[in-house]
Amino acid sequence: xxxxxxxxxxxxxxxxxxxxxxxxxxxxxxxxxxxxxxxxxxxxxxxxxxxxxxxxxxxxxxxxxxxxxxxxxxxxxxxxxxxxxxxxxxxxxxxxxxxxxxxxxxxxxxxxxxxxxxxxxxxxxxxxxxxxxxxxxxxxxxxxxxxxxxxxxxxxxxxxxxxxxxxxxxxxxxxxxxxxxxxxxxxxxxxxxxxxxxxxxxxxxxxxxxxxxxxxxxxxxxxxxxxxxxxxxxxxxxxxxxxxxxxxxxxxxxxxxxxxxxxxxxxxxxxxxxxxxxxxxxxxxxxxxxxxxxxxxxxxxxxxxxxxxxxxxxxxxxxxxxxxxxxxxxxxxxxxxxxxxxxxxxxxxxxxxxxxxxxxxxxxxxxxxxxxxxxxxxxxxxxxxxxxxxxxxxxxxxxxxxxxxxxxxxxxxxxxxxxxxxxxxxxxxxxxxxxxxxxxxxxxxxxxxxxxxxxxxxxxxxxxxxxxxxxxxxxxxxxxxxxxxxxxxxxxxxxxxxxxxxxxxxxxxxxxxxxxxxxxxxxxxxxxxxxxxxxxxxxxxxxxxxxxxxxxxxxxxxxxxxxxxxxxxxxxxxxxxxxxxxxxxxxxxxxxxxxxxxxxxxxxxxxxxxxxxxxxxxxxxxxxxxxxxxxxxxxxxxxxxxxxxxxxxxxxxxxxxxxxx
Numbered sequence: 001x002x003x004x005x006x007x008x009x010x011x012x013x014x015x016x017x018x019x020x021x022x023x024x025x026x027x028x029x030x031x032x033x034x035x036x037x038x039x040x041x042x043x044x045x046x047x048x049x050x051x052x053x054x055x056x057x058x059x060x061x062x063x064x065x066x067x068x069x070x071x072x073x074x075x076x077x078x079x080x081x082x083x084x085x086x087x088x089x090x091x092x093x094x095x096x097x098x099x100x101x102x103x104x105x106x107x108x109x110x111x112x113x114x115x116x117x118x119x120x121x122x123x124x125x126x127x128x129x130x131x132x133x134x135x136x137x138x139x140x141x142x143x144x145x146x147x148x149x150x151x152x153x154x155x156x157x158x159x160x161x162x163x164x165x166x167x168x169x170x171x172x173x174x175x176x177x178x179x180x181x182x183x184x185x186x187x188x189x190x191x192x193x194x195x196x197x198x199x200x201x202x203x204x205x206x207x208x209x210x211x212x213x214x215x216x217x218x219x220x221x222x223x224x225x226x227x228x229x230x231x232x233x234x235x236x237x238x239x240x241x242x243x244x245x246x247x248x249x250x251x252x253x254x255x256x257x258x259x260x261x262x263x264x265x266x267x268x269x270x271x272x273x274x275x276x277x278x279x280x281x282x283x284x285x286x287x288x289x290x291x292x293x294x295x296x297x298x299x300x301x302x303x304x305x306x307x308x309x310x311x312x313x314x315x316x317x318x319x320x321x322x323x324x325x326x327x328x329x330x331x332x333x334x335x336x337x338x339x340x341x342x343x344x345x346x347x348x349x350x351x352x353x354x355x356x357x358x359x360x361x362x363x364x365x366x367x368x369x370x371x372x373x374x375x376x377x378x379x380x381x382x383x384x385x386x387x388x389x390x391x392x393x394x395x396x397x398x399x400x401x402x403x404x405x406x407x408x409x410x411x412x413x414x415x416x417x418x419x420x421x422x423x424x425x426x427x428x429x430x431x432x433x434x435x436x437x438x439x440x441x442x443x444x445x446x447x448x449x450x451x452x453x454x455x456x457x458x459x460x461x462x463x464x465x466x467x468x469x470x471x472x473x474x475x476x477x478x479x480x481x482x483x484x485x486x487x488x489x490x491x492x493x494x495x496x497x498x499x500x501x502x503x504x505x506x507x508x509x510x511x512x513x514x515x516x517x518x519x520x521x522x523x524x525x526x527x528x529x530x531x532x533x534x535x536x537x538x539x540x541x542x543x544x545x546x547x548x549x550x551x552x553x554x555x556x557x558x559x560x561x562x563x564x565x566x567x568x569x570x571x572x573x574x575x576x577x578x579x580x581x582x583x584x585x586x587x588x589x590x591x592x593x594x595x596x597x598x599x600x601x602x603x604x605x606x607x608x609x610x611x612x613x614x615x616x617x618x619x620x621x622x623x624x625x626x627x628x629x630x631x632x633x634x635x636x637x638x639x640x641x642x643x644x645x646x647x648x649x650x651x652x653x654x655x656x657x658x659x660x661x
Contacts (some may be wrong), residue, residue, distance in 0.1 A: 014342065021151065022370060023052060028383070095174045097179075126196070155650065177272070178275065189279065204255055249443015275297075282316050282461065289439060346630075349630075410660070419657060431472075438496055479502075561589070582603050582606060
């Protein structure tokens with residue numbers, strides 16, 4: 001198996017596929033059970049690709065010793081043997097060497113000896129107040145190292161290079177890599193004031209200003225300052241001018257891109273590299289938007305995670321999840337399939353994770369990960385002192401290796417997308433409206449507080465809520481890199497209002513409007529360009545936001561019932577995919593508008609369904625009919641033109657290849 005990643009899609013042996021993976025934290029388990037657990041993932045869950053972190057603190061606990069990848073110091077460190085087992089069993093692996101991995105490990109998986117408290121030569125990461133950014137281990141708060149500090153950068157380079165030289169060669173199982181974790185230190189969604197104000201971080205900011213403006217004189221002319229040297233420019237605060245605030249947001253985006261590139265290059269591998277951004281929080285939506293710019297990452301591919309709440313019951317969590325899935329094409333690299341005690345009791349039942357995995361795919365993701373596929377119980381306190389017993393508490397395969405009630409749910413999704421994933425990806429989502437991200441506004445709002453003045457997050461969240469209320473899917477477009485062809489796919493585009501807008505963006509939007517598109521501006525229509533010089537090309541083509549939201553129209557898919565629905569259709573054939581996501585609290589069937597008339601779906605509340613429609617008929621389906629957490633069990637079914645296909649009693653409905661399982 002050879003995996004490439006093209007435009008966020010995993011291409012396996014030349015064929016695009018929905019990437020369905022499961023995580024197995026081998027380092028938390030007894031090596032004697034590795035083979036058994038891997039067989040369970042393969043045979044019970046139907047999954048062919050394993051993901052696993054390679055924790056630095058696990059493989060190199062002592063600074064003076066070389067990393068152990070073969071088990072010479074402890075059998076659980078034999079990751080080379082683990083990968084060989086994967087290869088023997090026909091499994092492939094996405095290896096995740098960090099350097100920081102989180103994974104509920106002490107110090108996020110970093111070895112203790114890279115902590116600035118342990119080595120004064122290691123520069124700490126600082127926040128805007130000059131305080132160290134710390135990792136909470138439960139018992140202690142420990143400062144984190146600045147990624148570009150000289151000493152720590154040398155250490156991370158050596159660690160990643162050792163993985164590239166000692167683990168990857170000969171490990172035929174490894175087909176891709178993941179670098180970092182949810183930003184740098186699970187910090188992708190933190191405020192822009194949380195980091196990086198260390199000397200190396202400020203030096204990076206000044207270097208970016210030099211590259212953008214060329215000379216201090218040019219910088220001064222635009223910012224109204226009088227700096228004689230770049231070294232005089234400090235990071236902006238809430239009272240700074242809008243251009244300086246936008247610069248800080250842009251520097252954050254380039255900072256994250258630089259970290260990713262430096263760490264990926266250190267591995268020295270030509271395997272595809274992905275990252276797993278954590279979704280934004282609602283208060284820090286602008287911070288996340290300013291920082292997360294996949295357009296700057298080059299060969300590194302976007303991915304995201306989900307650790308934020310039950311989306312079927314929480315509208316804010318649903319919005320954050322959809323925005324993360326739409327930001328760029330790529331897989332969901334961690335969906336919670338195993339943690340109820342640590343996160344939310346709703347995850348005790350597979351319906352919650354089923355709903356969220358399908359939502360990710362419907363909103364724009366190209367795959368999903370079962371995190372974790374297997375429960376484990378064999379780690380020592382040096383690896384994780386905060387958690388004891390079983391990790392996680394309710395995985396699809398339990399700590400004894402037995403398949404749980406979640407296993408058939410995972411298997412149904414894995415089998416459905418193994419059969420239809422390539423076609424699903426070929427189908428085009430029904431989206432006639434889009435939101436245009438103008439990310440300089442995100443940086444301004446992130447530093448100024450975002451209650452007044454330009455911003456991106458407020459307008460995006462309001463747009464999302466309007467579209468969901470109307471029952472419509474939508475696109476997300478980054479305006480500074482967008483093309484006319486991208487915009488032409490939509491009949492209307494909503495953009496945040498404010499005082500200025502890049503000339504190129506105004507020209508792009510004006511051209512779109514001249515071609516028949518509608519540009520809705522949420523706020524003041526810009527009359528300046530990026531240099532704050534008069535430029536109002538967009539003004540004659542801009543349409544103010546309507547005072548009242550538009551009511552549901554003929555494009556909405558849900559006719560009755562409380563659910564979200566997504567439809568995608570093949571551009572060259574009569575094939576469609578319908579995803580139905582039932583909200584918590586719904587009672588009764590869901591009626592849906594489709595190309596073949598009304599389809600009725602009966603599914604558990606908090607559950608959902610995915611249907612293949614072709615030739616006027618309903619084909620393969622997976623419908624979740626049971627949600628034990630909500631004490632809901634229905635006879636899962638689908639109905640078209642009076643013809644019903646359903647379960648014989650309360651339970652799930654799975655029909656793949658024409659056969660009901």
